Amino acid sequence: RxxxxxxxxxxxxxxxxxxxxxxxxxxxxxxxxxxxTTSSTRQAFFRLMVDELDRFFHGHVTQFDVTSRTLANRRGGPAQ
Structure with a gap:
């Protein structure tokens, strides 16, 4: 401290x-x-992220949606 x-x-x-x-x-x-991570998993992650952004900005359904439930889970709070 x-x-x-x-x-x-x-x-x-x-x-x-x-x-x-x-x-x-x-x-x-x-x-x-x-x-x-390792460099190969990092590359796969960024490839996935770019693909998700491409889907979103072209009006397609994304594979991994951010919802109030997923946000609450990431914050350590109860899922709603």
Whole structure:
């Protein structure tokens, strides 16, 4: 808690991290959403992201929709 980065975390227990978890408020802890990967999986992820954006901007149905339920889950809150 002195200002140095002392932790970089990619996986949590419990997951998702509860919304009121103290770890979310610590300025020297870096939390990432499962982005620790290999170069090949990173390439596949960005390819998927570009494909999703292309579908969206061309008026097609996307494969992975963002809904209030998925947003609540990412924030550590209850799904509605």
């Amino acid at each position: 002195v200002g140095d980065i002392v932790a970089g975390l990619d996986v949590f227990d419990p997951e998702p991290i509860p919304a009121d978890s103290e770890i979310k408020r610590l300025p020297n802890v870096f939390l990432s959403p499962h982005i620790s």
